[in-house]
Amino acid sequence: MIELILADRCTDCGTCIEVCPANVIDPGQAGLPVLARVEDCQTCFLCELYCQADAIYVAPDCDRRVDVNVEEVVASGRLGQYRKHSGWDEWADRFPNEQWLMETVFRRAGEAAAQPKGAPLDVIERK
Amino acid sequence: MASSPPEELSINADVLIVGGGMAGAWAATSAAQAGAKVVLADKGYCGTSGVTAAAGPGHWWVPPDPPAARDAAVANRVASGLGLGEAEWMYRILDQTWRTLPTLARYYKFGVDDEGRVNYRAVRGPEYMRALRQQVLSHGVTILDHSPVLELLARSDGSIGGVRGQRRQDGGRAYQIEAGAVVLAAGGTSFLSHLLGSWTNTGDGYLMAAEAGAEMSGMEFTAAYTIAPAHSTMTRTMAYAFATYYDADGHELDLPFGPDQTIRLARALQRGPVYCSLHRLPDNIKARLHTISPNVPLVFDRWGIDPYRDRFEITLHNDGTIRGIGGVRVHDVDGTTSVPGLFVAGDNASREKVAGAISGGGNVNSAWALSSGVFAGRAAARVARGVKTGTSRFRLLGLGREPRRRVQTVDLTAIRASVRAEMHPFDKNLFRTGKGLAASARALEGLWTELADHDHTGTIASRETAALLATARWSVATAATRNESRGLHRREDFPSLDPRSANRLLSGGLDQVWVAADGPSATTGTGQLEAAS
Ligand SMILES: Cc1cc2nc3c(=O)[nH]c(=O)nc-3n(C[C@H](O)[C@H](O)[C@H](O)COP(=O)(O)OP(=O)(O)OC[C@H]3O[C@@H](n4cnc5c(N)ncnc54)[C@H](O)[C@@H]3O)c2cc1C
Ligand code: SF4
Ligand code: SF4
Numbered sequence: 001m002i003e004l005i006l007a008d009r010c011t012d013c014g015t016c017i018e019v020c021p022a023n024v025i026d027p028g029q030a031g032l033p034v035l036a037r038v039e040d041c042q043t044c045f046l047c048e049l050y051c052q053a054d055a056i057y058v059a060p061d062c063d064r065r066v067d068v069n070v071e072e073v074v075a076s077g078r079l080g081q082y083r084k085h086s087g088w089d090e091w092a093d094r095f096p097n098e099q100w101l102m103e104t105v106f107r108r109a110g111e112a113a114a115q116p117k118g119a120p121l122d123v124i125e126r127k
Numbered sequence: 128m129a130s131s132p133p134e135e136l137s138i139n140a141d142v143l144i145v146g147g148g149m150a151g152a153w154a155a156t157s158a159a160q161a162g163a164k165v166v167l168a169d170k171g172y173c174g175t176s177g178v179t180a181a182a183g184p185g186h187w188w189v190p191p192d193p194p195a196a197r198d199a200a201v202a203n204r205v206a207s208g209l210g211l212g213e214a215e216w217m218y219r220i221l222d223q224t225w226r227t228l229p230t231l232a233r234y235y236k237f238g239v240d241d242e243g244r245v246n247y248r249a250v251r252g253p254e255y256m257r258a259l260r261q262q263v264l265s266h267g268v269t270i271l272d273h274s275p276v277l278e279l280l281a282r283s284d285g286s287i288g289g290v291r292g293q294r295r296q297d298g299g300r301a302y303q304i305e306a307g308a309v310v311l312a313a314g315g316t317s318f319l320s321h322l323l324g325s326w327t328n329t330g331d332g333y334l335m336a337a338e339a340g341a342e343m344s345g346m347e348f349t350a351a352y353t354i355a356p357a358h359s360t361m362t363r364t365m366a367y368a369f370a371t372y373y374d375a376d377g378h379e380l381d382l383p384f385g386p387d388q389t390i391r392l393a394r395a396l397q398r399g400p401v402y403c404s405l406h407r408l409p410d411n412i413k414a415r416l417h418t419i420s421p422n423v424p425l426v427f428d429r430w431g432i433d434p435y436r437d438r439f440e441i442t443l444h445n446d447g448t449i450r451g452i453g454g455v456r457v458h459d460v461d462g463t464t465s466v467p468g469l470f471v472a473g474d475n476a477s478r479e480k481v482a483g484a485i486s487g488g489g490n491v492n493s494a495w496a497l498s499s500g501v502f503a504g505r506a507a508a509r510v511a512r513g514v515k516t517g518t519s520r521f522r523l524l525g526l527g528r529e530p531r532r533r534v535q536t537v538d539l540t541a542i543r544a545s546v547r548a549e550m551h552p553f554d555k556n557l558f559r560t561g562k563g564l565a566a567s568a569r570a571l572e573g574l575w576t577e578l579a580d581h582d583h584t585g586t587i588a589s590r591e592t593a594a595l596l597a598t599a600r601w602s603v604a605t606a607a608t609r610n611e612s613r614g615l616h617r618r619e620d621f622p623s624l625d626p627r628s629a630n631r632l633l634s635g636g637l638d639q640v641w642v643a644a645d646g647p648s649a650t651t652g653t654g655q656l657e658a659a660s
Contacts, residue, residue, distance in 0.1 A: 021171030021180070021327055023295055024274060038129065042326030043360040044181040045422055049253055060426040062321045064359045078429060085421035092235075097254065098418040099183050100238035101366050102247035105412055110370030113384040 001041040002058045003068040004124060006079070007032055009055035016047040038065070045082055052089055054080030130371035136294065136302035139268075141511035142453065143657045144289055145276045145332060145556055149184070149493060150473025151312035151441035152259035153227070153500030154507070155402035158310070159266035163344045166304055167268055168292055170275035170313075170365040170587075174260040177314055178449055178474075179493070180252050181324035182363060183420060187250030188225050189492035197221055204491070208483015209614050210629030211345070216480040217462045220491075223498035234265075240255050245376040251420075252324075263597025267647065274302065277590050278527030279309065279335045281470070287339060288514075293587060305523065307511025307603035308468045310503045311336055311455065315448035315474030318550040319543060320445045322353065330448070332475040333601075334594035336455045339528045341464040342635040344477035344596070344645060347605035350448035350557045351486050352389050356403075359427045366416065366434070369407040375399045375440055385509050390617075393443055393553045399463050402438040450488035451603065451615060454480040455632055456645075462503035469513075470507050472499040479631055484614025507584035527584055528593065528637060537582040539592045542574050546595045547605070556606075560620045564607040571600045579638060601634040601642075608632060608642045 002024060005016070010032050017025045017033050021044065026036035045063040046055075056071050059066050073079060087095035142158040147169035155167045169176050189200045201217045222570045229237070235258035238246045263270065273296040280303070282287040289305040297319045299321050313332030317325040333343060353362040355371075372380040374395065382391050395401050408416075413435060417424050427434045448454055454477040455464055462470040473496035524573055549567040550556050582589050609632060611625035614620050631645040 017296075019172045019175045019271065021176035021324075023171065032419050040326070042318050042324065043321070044175070044324050044426065046175040046181060046253060050175075060361070060429050063358055064298075074232075079424075082421055082425055083426070085417040085606045086251075087418070093420075095250055095418055096239050097236065098415055099251040099420070100240050101412070101415065101419050102183065102248045103185060104370055108409075109384050112369070 001036055001038050001061060002047060002056065004057040004070065005033055005035065006055045006057075006070065008075070009053045009079075011053050011055075013053070015052075018120065020047050048080075048082050049086060049088060051083070054083065063107065070116055071126050076112045093106060130144050131133075132312065134300065136300060138269075138304045139516045140164050140304055140306045141516065142166075142308055142507045143168070144310045144504070145290060145335070146170075146312035146314055146473075146475065147173025147179070147260075147263075147270065147286070147360055147562075148314055148325065148473060148496070149179040149256070149259065150500040151310070152256070152263050152494040153287075153497050154310045154312055154472050155263045155268045156259075156506035157501040157504035159263075159268050160510040161505050161507035163307075163402060163437040163511055165266075165268040166271065166306070167263065168274045168276050168290070168304070170273070170331075172272045173263065175253070176327055177256070178322070178324040178328065179183055179496070180256040181250075181254040181422065184250060184252065184255070184270040184491055184493035186228060186248045186250075186497065187221060188224065188228075189221050191225060192446060193220070207485055209624065210483070211479045211486065211614075211631055212483035213480045213514050216460055217251055220481055220494045220498035224494040227497060228503055229260055231262060232597045234261045238296055268543050272296075273301070274314070275587050275590075276331070277585070277587070278525050279522035280305070280337050280341065282468075283522055283524075285340075285467065287466060288516075291331050291525060291527075295587065303523075305516050306515050308470065310462070310470045310472055310507050311475045312472045312503075313475050314499060315451070315570050316594060316595065317445055317447040317449055318599060319444040319547055320447065320551055321360045322446055322449065323355075323356070323362045325449060327603060328449070328474075329591035330511060330594040330598035331590060332404065332471065333455060333591070334597050335526070336466070336469065336475075337462060337470065337597060337637060338528060339466045339469055341452060341466050341469065342456045342633045343601050344361065344456035344631050344633050345479040346448070346634050347609050347632060348453050348479075348484060348600040349445075349447050349451040349602045350617060351488065351616050352447055352452040352560070353392060353450060353558065354389075354392065354441055355444055357440040357442040358425055359426045360444075361423060363423050363610040365420060366405055366408060366423055369401070369409070371407055372441075373404070374400045375402075389443065390557075392441075393557055396569060397553055399656065400440055403441045404434065404436075404438045405434040405542050408435065418516035426610070442451035445556065446486070446488070447526055447550065449596070450486045451476055451493070452487055453605075454478065457499075460499065460502050461506035462499050463506065468510060470503040472503040474498065484616065486615060488621070510608055517639070527590070528579065529584060530581055531580070532580040535581045537578055542578060542592050543595060544597050545570065545574055550599050553603060557617065559606055559616070559618050560609060561618070563602055567603045568607065596638060600640050604642050605632050605634045605642045
């Protein structure tokens with residue numbers, strides 16, 4: 001569930017309020033967005049993807065609240081990691097969308113399952 | 128339903144689309160292309176809502192050339208669908224997907240594989256839905272985000288003429304939309320499991336269709352489950368194609384990759400916790416996992432787990448009708464329902480005819496969501512052309528149910544928890560028995576009585592809870608009627624397939640749930656539609 005919006009990074013653009021499909025975030029009195037209904041969070045990480053300020057941290061835990069230490073999260077480099085690996089915005093040229101590899105993986109897994117145990121696995125056909 | 132306050136927002140449209148996931152977005156596009164004035168209302172945000180948005184749908188994709196390839200794909204699917212699929216419908220969605228998906232290239236950057244070929248079939252969810260939103264807007268469609276539809280509105284002749292809902296980021300302001308035709312694309316439901324992206328999908332489209340008089344089909348097929356790291360929503364399966372599983376004592380479990388794996392996993396989970404390691408994932412995939420599915424490694428990373436070295440606990444989340452197949456019965460690929468003016472698309476519709484009795488996840492579902500969206504949008508635009516809107520504003524009748532008795536506080540949270548308790552446990556919904564289903568039916572019946580008698584009906588939570596409960600009741604009743612095992616429906620007391628039961632089961636009813644075999648001569652709604660327009 002969403003655990004943090006970092007006040008010193010947030011630019012108050014309002015995007016997370018708009019894009020959160022579960023309506024978890026409200027505009028705050030003091031400007032910055034507030035986590036109004038964390039219990040409704042569906043742990044989809046999409047608010048992170050849309051936050052260009054990398055100000056949001058969603059914990060992977062969907063059925064329990066966890067303590068999140070702000071300094072640790074900032075130091076971990078995980079803020080903005082999803083947006084980066086997805087090649088969004090300024091990362092567009094650095095991280096290609098390789099979703100197309102999925103079917104190759106499944107196909108080769110099926111073939112590997114049909115092979116005797118211990119046979120070498122080679123997923124992407126090498127040329 | 129409660130009478131509308133004076134400040135109600137009022138809008139007219141030719142076609143109104145309920146839900147802005149994959150199916151709704153394609154439906155809005157095609158209706159607009161057919162010349163209709165289109166409004167799309169989503170409970171959340173069109174672009175991030177729905178189960179496509181957080182995942183990465185691979186579409187059923189078979190090029191037309193050589194024709195034998197499609198014939199083979201369809202023949203395979205008809206066979207694996209165990210008597211419930213129909214070849215003609217499969218050809219239609221294969222063809223439509225092939226034609227339509229590449230047209231999104233203006234807004235979606237399709238991947239190019241290592242050989243330099245464009246790959247259309249496998250798209251990444253967030254980018255796909257972002258592109259669909261842009262496409263929808265480019266066609267002049269009005270999108271109402273955070274505007275859950277609460278009920279359908281009928282004209283005096285019974286045809287559907289609009290919807291009523293609430294603007295939840297605008298102080299809960301009520302809105303009413305009068306429309307020439309309505310497409311329901313509100314998705315399926317996982318009965319609030321933690322299936323990725325499914326939390327806002329509470330089966331609202333099923334409830335609304337039933338209130339209008341439409342039937343469901345295939346509701347017994349809700350016993351689909353998907354693996355995820357325990358306590359996470361990450362029900363994305365690719366990395367598990369090479370998984371190794373262990374019991375609590377560290378002994379490796381015999382769970383080979385293949386069709387029975389979920390069943391075996393569920394049995395193992397009934398015995399105790401199950402752990403998993405992904406060390407067998409080939410190195411060249413490990414190195415690229417974050418650019419294939421960026422949200423998959425993120426979960427491990429945040430927990431400090433190295434999935435290629437450590438063993439992590441796994442669970443199975445219920446897929447309900449999402450990777451299951453039940454939904455509103457459709458009379459043709461246009462998504463025509465038994466109710467004039469009402470169309471359905473995507474997971475809101477039954478997918479038996481395209482998927483058969485097995486899960487449509489992984490390929491057929493998204494091809495159906497796309498194609499049925501395109502077909503339904505076009506058909507709705509056609510019907511709307513014959514309807515004069517803006518004239519019946521005061522003659523539209525709300526179809527949402529009313530409390531049967533005195534309104535009093537009903538504990539909706541408790542009812543939701545009870546629905547989950549009947550629909551998620553393996554011993555109730557996966558390994559079914561007549562006795563267990565009867566007990567579930569009794570429990571759900573009691574809840575329905577409480578809700579239907581006393582719950583005030585105007586809030587989002589009350590509508591969602593009613594939808595979850597109604598859908599669970601249809602599912603349980605239909606599962607209890609099918610005295611055999613077929614595809615996703617597994618009865619421990621009837622373990623084999625009964626060749627005489629290769630028919631589809633319809634269900635419906637709110638206060639009185641009914642189940643009936645789908646007759647060979649289904650009455651088609653098309654004639655009625657013409658009469659209504
Ligand atoms: C993790 C995962 C992976 C998958 N992978 C694949 C795959 O690889 N291949 C494949 O074929 N299929 C796959 N599927 C299935 C596929 O994603 C669905 O079949 C498809 O997304 C259905 O699209 P839809 O538009 O019908 O529903 P959804 O995408 O779920 O959209 C439903 C929309 O309706 C809205 N809504 C709900 N209630 C209301 C209301 N009352 N008022 C207004 N709006 C409402 C929701 O907010 C949502 O936006 C996968 C499913 C999951 C969960
Ligand atoms: S999207 Fe990011 S920057 Fe914008 S309001 Fe939300 S947290 Fe702040
Ligand atoms: S993780 Fe998803 S549901 Fe949770 S706050 Fe972010 S966008 Fe909303």
